[in-house]
Structures are given as C-alpha cells and as structure tokens.
Amino acid sequence: MSVLFGEEHVRRYRETDGEEGYTWREGSTILLLTTTGRRTGKETTTPLIFNLDGDTPVIVASKGGAPEHPGWYENLVKTPEVGVQIKGDTFRARARVAQGAERERLWGLMNEVWPHYAEYAEKTDREIPVIALERL
Numbered sequence: 001m002s003v004l005f006g007e008e009h010v011r012r013y014r015e016t017d018g019e020e021g022y023t024w025r026e027g028s029t030i031l032l033l034t035t036t037g038r039r040t041g042k043e044t045t046t047p048l049i050f051n052l053d054g055d056t057p058v059i060v061a062s063k064g065g066a067p068e069h070p071g072w073y074e075n076l077v078k079t080p081e082v083g084v085q086i087k088g089d090t091f092r093a094r095a096r097v098a099q100g101a102e103r104e105r106l107w108g109l110m111n112e113v114w115p116h117y118a119e120y121a122e123k124t125d126r127e128i129p130v131i132a133l134e135r136l
Helices: 006-016 071-078 100-113 116-123
Strands: 029-036 043-053 056-060 081-086 089-097 130-135
Touching: 006 029, 006 043, 029 056, 029 071, 043 071, 043 081, 043 100, 056 100, 081 130, 100 116, 100 130
Parallel strands: none
Antiparallel strands: 029 043, 029 081, 043 056, 056 130, 081 089, 089 130
C-alpha cells in the first residue's frame, strides 16, 4: 500500500477509523486534527504525527523545518478548541503550546516517534512549537 498524504489520508482514516492511516512512515502514529480557519472560519482537518504524554496527545508544528509555522498551528493559536480523532475515538480538545521544561520534555517524547524533528529544528531559526491536546 502506498503512503497516504493530505485529503486522501484524512478520508481513508475517517472511513476506516484509522485502520488505514493510523500507522505512517517509519512506524509513526497519526491523529487527525481539525482546526477552525483564522480567516475563513471553515474547519480544516490535517493528519499529524503524535505521541501520548499519559492520556494527552502531543503534536509538533514543524512544517518540515520551514521558516514559518504551519497554517493549522496559526489556526489553533487563534481558536484553541479543536477536534481530534485517534483511530475511532473522536473528541474535542483545547490546544496548549508547551513552554520551558515541559516543552523540552515533550520535544524529547516526540523525537522518539519521529527523529526527523531534530533535523527540522536545525533547518529553521524559529522554535518549533510542541502542542498538548487536552481533552474537553
């Protein structure tokens, strides 16, 4: 099977409750994040690598080390209430950007599932945000 990306990834993940699309490249795990557009007000869903900190999903706004933050991150900064789907579990969450020692700890946790984050950090001058998705 080919590796899923973008809208096709979202569609297949939703149709199969993550049977297709939950496990991604190099064994990383994927959730679906739905944010509200900061300009349009429309909901957009993005497949993202995640790890769990206890019961709290954690994601990273890396954009592959690009100089700017990804659009979904800018959306959740403006409207922190988001939708999350992990396999068949769909819920609302409040996105919170980790700071200081917590960010460093969670950064390490995320590098366990996607070691490329360290490479991305070397490519950009911005501090790559690490976000906790706290279930509402």
